[in-house]
Amino acid sequence: MADVSLKQVRKSYGNVEVIKGVDIEIEDGEFVVFVGPSGCGKSTLLRMIAGLEDITSGTLEIGGRVVNDVQPKDRGIAMVFQTYAIFPHMSVRENVAFGLTIAGASKEEKDRKALEAARILQMEHLLDRRPSQLSGGQRQRVAIGRAIVRDPEVFLFDEPLSNLDAALRMDMRMEIGKLHKHLSATMVYVTHDQVEAMTLADKIVVLRDGIVQQIGAPMDLYHNPANLFVAGFIGSPAMNFMDVEVLDQSADGVTVKAPALDPVKLPGVGEAFTANSKAKLGIRPQYLSVAPDTHAGALHGKVALVERLGTETVVNVELTRGGRIVAALAEDRPLELGTDIALGFDPGQAHLFNETNT
Numbered sequence: 001m002a003d004v005s006l007k008q009v010r011k012s013y014g015n016v017e018v019i020k021g022v023d024i025e026i027e028d029g030e031f032v033v034f035v036g037p038s039g040c041g042k043s044t045l046l047r048m049i050a051g052l053e054d055i056t057s058g059t060l061e062i063g064g065r066v067v068n069d070v071q072p073k074d075r076g077i078a079m080v081f082q083t084y085a086i087f088p089h090m091s092v093r094e095n096v097a098f099g100l101t102i103a104g105a106s107k108e109e110k111d112r113k114a115l116e117a118a119r120i121l122q123m124e125h126l127l128d129r130r131p132s133q134l135s136g137g138q139r140q141r142v143a144i145g146r147a148i149v150r151d152p153e154v155f156l157f158d159e160p161l162s163n164l165d166a167a168l169r170m171d172m173r174m175e176i177g178k179l180h181k182h183l184s185a186t187m188v189y190v191t192h193d194q195v196e197a198m199t200l201a202d203k204i205v206v207l208r209d210g211i212v213q214q215i216g217a218p219m220d221l222y223h224n225p226a227n228l229f230v231a232g233f234i235g236s237p238a239m240n241f242m243d244v245e246v247l248d249q250s251a252d253g254v255t256v257k258a259p260a261l262d263p264v265k266l267p268g269v270g271e272a273f274t275a276n277s278k279a280k281l282g283i284r285p286q287y288l289s290v291a292p293d294t295h296a297g298a299l300h301g302k303v304a305l306v307e308r309l310g311t312e313t314v315v316n317v318e319l320t321r322g323g324r325i326v327a328a329l330a331e332d333r334p335l336e337l338g339t340d341i342a343l344g345f346d347p348g349q350a351h352l353f354n355e356t357n358t
């Protein structure tokens with residue numbers, strides 16, 4: 001069993017605290033992704049699990065055993081980094097088996113395990129090549145192969161795909177997903193990439209400034225963000241926010257208005273709001289659509305920027321009554337800059353946040 005448990009984990013460099021009391025429970029076999037802005041502490045946290053950084057205070061358990069003071073090599077983990085540290089003078093086979101060489105394994109064992117890892121990663125035909133004869137994606141496979149031969153209970157990945165081009169990233173992303181199913185090992189994965197986080201994770205941990213903001217399944221975070229930060233961080237393009245005034249709260253919803261928005265009732269928003277208070281309305285770009293001009297409650301404006309992506313069209317709209325809003329419209333739409341546009345949204349899909357709930 002290799003569940004990983006962090007309890008009130010803290011890390012300071014000198015008198016600067018970068019991890020500020022983190023609690024995370026990772027179950028055996030789970031795929032957990034850490035996301036958050038640059039500098040929020042993702043790598044530091046991963047390196048603390050690996051044993052490459054000391055833990056200033058708190059407890060780290062792997063498989064039910066406190067490992068705060070256990071050497072990295074004795075933690076049952078293997079780590080894959082963004083820059084794949086593979087040796088140019090060694091063949092793929094030797095690179096993959098490197099950890100076993102260090103541990104003094106026999107040639108037979110090294111060859112057998114290197115071949116097994118190569119099979120899993122579909123690179124048997126590359127075993128006798130040198131790294132210089134490999135593509136970026138193949139080199140990253142070698143680095144992952146090196147982790148596999150160590151047969152760890154927990155894999156730690158720190159942005160393993162961020163040096164690869166878009167097509168390779170997609171291949172490798174699927175490869176890592178398959179690897180997780182095949183090995184059923186616990187995996188902890190740091191990424192900047194929303195698609196990687198949403199598709200690979202059983203559970204996403206959103207970090208900000210060394211503090212956990214929310215932990216949940218990808219769609220849980222997408223549909224029920226705990227605060228403004230998570231709402232703005234998860235989803236692309238980012239959620240639109242509009243300052244609104246709360247007019248009324250009743251059993252069937254909260255009525256809000258803004259300079260650019262006529263009063264609208266939002267059913268099913270969770271928290272308690274009081275009349276005459278300020279709040280932030282959140283609308284995902286995907287839930288905006290082009291409305292007929294006459295549509296009540298529509299947001300009127302002019303097209304300020306158009307990004308045609310083929311599958312969708314991202315439109316930046318300058319609202320007539322103040323503010324901007326981004327809509328992600330389904331399909332390709334050749335909209336002209338400066339044309340009038342009215343956008344409607346389903347109030348049932350909107351979010352409302354207290355000003356304090358940042």
Ligand SMILES: Nc1ncnc2c1ncn2[C@@H]1O[C@H](COP(=O)(O)OP(=O)(O)OP(=O)(O)O)[C@@H](O)[C@H]1O
Pocket residue numbers: 013018036037038039040041042043044045
């Ligand atoms: N050795 C160190 N000494 C002092 N501060 C450090 C050290 N290593 C990291 N930090 C600081 O700790 C914070 C967290 O860094 P970390 O590398 O964990 O961020 P990250 O979330 O992985 O960011 P990125 O997405 O850019 O990789 C940053 O503010 C960083 O400057």
Ligand SMILES: [Mg+2]
Pocket residue numbers: 042043044
């Ligand atoms: Mg990092």
